Amino acid sequence: MNYHFDGAVAEMYGVDGAVFISRLQFWIEKNAANDRHWHEGRYWTYNSLRAMEKLFPFWSRRQIERIVKNLKDKGVLLTANYARDSHDRTLFYALDESKLPISPFGGDLSPNGDNTLSPNSDKLSPNSEMINEQLKTQIREEEDKANKPEISNKPQQLADRYNAICTSLPKVVRLTxxxxxxxxxxxxxxxxPEQLDEAFRKAQASSFCTGQNDRHWKADFEWLLNxxxxxxxxxxxxxxxxEAAPDKPPRRREEVEVW
Structure with missing residues (x-):
């Protein structure tokens, strides 16, 4: 595996920090292209220290911990825990791009945060080439989404159909x-959409899903889309x-045929 870093980032955070940041940019942009791990207004990536040791075989665990602490102290690296399992201590990582001398797409940042062309725009550095390829991947992902049926890009329409069909279930008030x-x-x-409408109709007709159970629990939008x-x-x-069909009364004696 090749490891790249940006010289301007290395001047600010050291070579080790620049290498670490470069890899984080790759993973975060990959998640952004696939619309994964969006929390609190930004995309994140995650890995355990054990995984980090395999991804950076030239660093020891203590060196990785030192690099992470140094970048956190300088405010460029953000960490959080978004694991669904409360016992899972795997950290999520994000970058504060305002503290980097380059944008995540390879261009310099002007003082007001706007992207400008890189000075070597026609000869991208290795790091910029990698990030530029990520950008192309993201554009292809967006084009694929645009070519799908219109409804797939409009969650509001699905929420409206749910509200119209599932009148006995909790209403969707806001699309987060x-x-x-x-x-x-x-x-x-x-x-x-037809399958989802059918699921909504079946849930609306279900006594269990509409709260007629021992817990008075009701299905909701998120539950149905799991x-x-x-x-x-x-x-x-x-x-x-x-419902069990009522038993038929026995036929009278005279109705019984004799063979």
Whole structure:
């Protein structure tokens, strides 16, 4: 694996810091291109220290910890824990791009934060070449999204259909970034608007999903768009049990045929 760094970043944070930042930029931009790990207004990446040791085999764990601490102290590196499991201590990493001398796409940052052309625009540095390729990948991802059915880019339309069909379930009042991402993910798995409408209708008709259970729990928008739950709803797991047909009265004696 080749490791690159930007000279201007190395002047500010040292060669080790510049190498670490360069790799973070690659992972973060990859997540941005795939719309993954969006938290608090920015994209993040994550790795354990054990994984970092394999990704940077020329550094010891103590050296990695020192680099991370140094970059955090200088404010360019941000860390947080967004793992769903409270026992998972894997750290998420993001960069404060305002503290870098270059933009994440290879151009210098002007004093007001606008992107300008790189001085060597026709001869990109190795780091800029890598980031430029990431940008091309992101553009291709956006073009692919644009070529999908219009509904896949409009989570609001799905929320409106849910509200119109599932009148007995909690209403969607606001579409958060997380909800929008959930909608895009379920469409990316190949589910059609017709299938989702069918799931909404089945949930609305289900006594269990509408709160007629021992906990008075109700299904909601996020629950229905969880693929595991969605499949169960579509397969009829939560359908109301069919009412038993009343027993037919025995026929009178004279109605019994004799052979």
């Amino acid at each position: 970034d997380k909800r929008c991402l959930t909608v895009r993910r379920i469409y990316s798995k190949g589910y059609t 693929e595991n739950n969605l499949v169960k709803v579509l397969e009829g797991k939560y359908d109301n049990p069919a």
